[in-house]
Amino acid sequence: MKIKLYFGQEDSIRKSGIGRAFVHQKKALELNGIPYTTDKDDLDYDILHINTVWPDSFKMINQARDNNKKIVYHAHSTEEDFKNSFMFSNSVSGVYKKWLINLYTKGDYIITPTPYSKGLLESYGISIPIKAISNGVDLKQFNPTEEQIKMFIDEYNIKSSEVIIISVGWLFERKGFDTFVEVAEKLPDYKFMWFGDVKLSRPTKKIKTLLDKLPSNVILPGYVSGDIIKGAYGRSNVFFFPSREETEGIVVLEALACKCNILLRDIPVFSKWLENGVNCYKGNDTDDFVELINKIVLGKSPSLVNNGYEVAKERELSRIGKELLEVYEETLRL
Incomplete structure (x- = not known):
């Protein structure tokens, strides 16, 4: 099994929590010996694990579908956490929600960080499988000396x-x-x-x-x-x-x-x-x-x-990697 981790327009939001989550995914997979690539042009993979909701996501999704690859969509964002953020975010939150639903439902499986966010996605009417898996934390890195x-x-x-x-x-x-x-x-x-x-x-x-x-x-x-x-x-x-x-x-x-x-x-x-x-x-x-x-x-x-x-x-990255592996294996069986 090989995973393609995708993070669109990384330079623009690498300082965000989603950027940190992407780093954690790579380490979690490494700790569990799960091969992965971040090369957007690499077609030698089994599952596309996509993290972002920019327009370029469609290109990655279409590439995966054209090559009969499975898709795991990581739902980091909701309408609720989009509101009261950037200027004008409230006025366009309804459109943003529809955008998220359109993208997330193109996956075969959805991962989201908490049972709370899982409940929000289910309330949107999304019916494909959803599992809550923490973004995790690197205990070795966050241990102040x-x-x-x-x-x-x-x-x-x-x-x-x-x-x-x-x-x-x-x-x-x-x-x-x-x-x-x-x-x-x-x-x-x-x-x-x-x-x-x-x-x-x-x-x-x-x-x-x-x-x-x-x-x-x-x-x-x-x-x-x-x-x-x-x-x-x-x-x-x-x-x-x-x-x-x-x-x-x-x-x-x-x-x-x-x-x-x-x-x-x-x-x-x-x-x-x-x-x-x-x-x-x-x-x-x-x-x-x-x-x-x-x-x-x-x-x-x-x-x-x-x-x-x-x-x-309980949310150490090696544990998170094992949970990700379970989702990947289940996705391949769909």
């Missing part, structure tokens, strides 16, 4: 006494960037750092307004990868992710792997695998988040990092 933590501290001149609250992602309303800023305003003694590319986020009017008058304790380092972001996870007091909608949230998996104190918005995607007060903390609004951050920082709420790490271990 003292050296990486020092690199982060030196890069941003972090004092030992400073409380650091971090988040990672696009600067979207959907991601809760507005809530992040509101919470920071109420906790001026703590330093809030949001890692994400401002320009590529194509901010809405609301986000642009926030960017024009950020509180002095909010720092936007931009997109940061490698040792420094791992050091940020390792030094942070709280990983605060107030997203309103996700299909999974790879950065949450990374934070769990790094043994961060995790604070999430209480949304459906997390309900099946992350439990409030057990392996993370959850809130619903700004006042909740302010109270919970204070309790975590002051030690009034117990650390849940070890329980959170167990969640990450």
Whole structure:
């Protein structure tokens, strides 16, 4: 069996969660000895595993069909997580949903990251087989060392006494960037750092307004990868992710792997695998988040990092590769 992994227009969204998921797929297959190619012109494969929903996807799908290849479509996107993202995303979300359905149903099998996103796809009327498989996390990579933590501290001149609250992602309303800023305003003694590319986020009017008058304790380092972001996870007091909608949230998996104190918005995607007060903390609004951050920082709420790490271990990439293999084998039998 040989798999063709396809990621269209990689340069434009390689910094996104989908870009990270693509990297994870390659490693998951390597860890399980599953041959694959990423050469778009290679016809020596059995299954096309396609990740993106750009117009060029049709070319790959048609190529696969013309050569009697099976297709697994990886459904990273939904109408729900498209809304409240880029400028004008809400006004075209209905068209986007139809586009997604048209593409996803050209596959023989669909993979999506969580039971929640699986339920959304089924609610669209999609009837081909769908399986929820986590995007996974690289436990070896996301295991901050003292050296990486020092690199982060030196890069941003972090004092030992400073409380650091971090988040990672696009600067979207959907991601809760507005809530992040509101919470920071109420906790001026703590330093809030949001890692994400401002320009590529194509901010809405609301986000642009926030960017024009950020509180002095909010720092936007931009997109940061490698040792420094791992050091940020390792030094942070709280990983605060107030997203309103996700299909999974790879950065949450990374934070769990790094043994961060995790604070999430209480949304459906997390309900099946992350439990409030057990392996993370959850809130619903700004006042909740302010109270919970204070309790975590002051030690009034117990650390849940070890329980959170167990969640990450369940989604380690070698395990993900085995789940992918099961889908591939089932697809070939269809």
